[in-house]
Amino acid sequence: MLYSGLVSVTFRQKSPEEIIELAAKAGLNAIEWGGDVHVPVGDLxxxxxxGDATREAGxxxxxxxxxxxxxxxxSFADVxxxxxxxxxxxxxxxAGDKGSDKADEAWWKAVVEDTKAAAASAGEAGIRIAFEFHANTLTDGTAETLRLLELVGNEAVATYWQHKPEFNTGENLDSLRKLAPQLSNVHVFHWEPGIQLPLSDGIEPWRIYIDALQALEGDRYLLMEFVKDGLAEQFLEDAEVLKGLLTL
Known part of the structure; x- marks a missing residue:
């Protein structure tokens, strides 16, 4: 099943309390809490x-x-x-901080070994690991992500997915389908190269992506990330679009 949510770093300037209130007002299901501002590493x-406040808000x-x-x-322990x-x-x-085109085999090995160690310790706590699907990392492309997942070789390690603004809908759909067997959550936004747009401008491609996601087994979160001009009002409008797409 697919669930709606918000990535907290969409609103880095807002407090956790404000983000919880905003997500609840939007009628979303969940929040991905960021580790840079809202939930710093080590502040247990x-x-x-x-976490308690999130659940208390439903x-x-x-x-x-x-x-x-x-x-x-x-060390991954504090994380x-x-x-x-x-x-x-x-x-x-x-998956590191170097694009796949700049990475040698030694770097691939280092990223793989760190991921294996992180996954092993997280697995003991029943927690899964998922890579950000992002430029300037080893998961900057579909083939590269699949290679990394294969090298790690742990079913508890998956990848996020997000559309690439420079790709057309067909290319993005192909990427999504290839990553589907090891897909975690999805970051939702609508951009064209260099331009942030309302999610309503991306209804057609997102309907296609969500149709593909709904055909998969398991639960996933579609997490809203990046809203035009960083406005709460735009977020609330985008949330209505996302919820509408999920009910089609």
């Missing part, structure tokens, strides 16, 4: 309080949106403990 009391915690970058051999305090079912991580 804050993570617990925000929302769920979709995931912990960490900024852990695999490849540097950094995991924060996610546990938040009671997040999954942790989003980054």
């Amino acid at each position: 009391a804050r993570a617990k309080a925000i 929302l769920t915690v979709a995931s912990y949106g960490s900024y852990y970058k695999a490849g540097y051999g950094q 995991l403990e924060t996610a546990k305090a938040l009671k997040a079912p999954s942790i989003r991580i980054w």
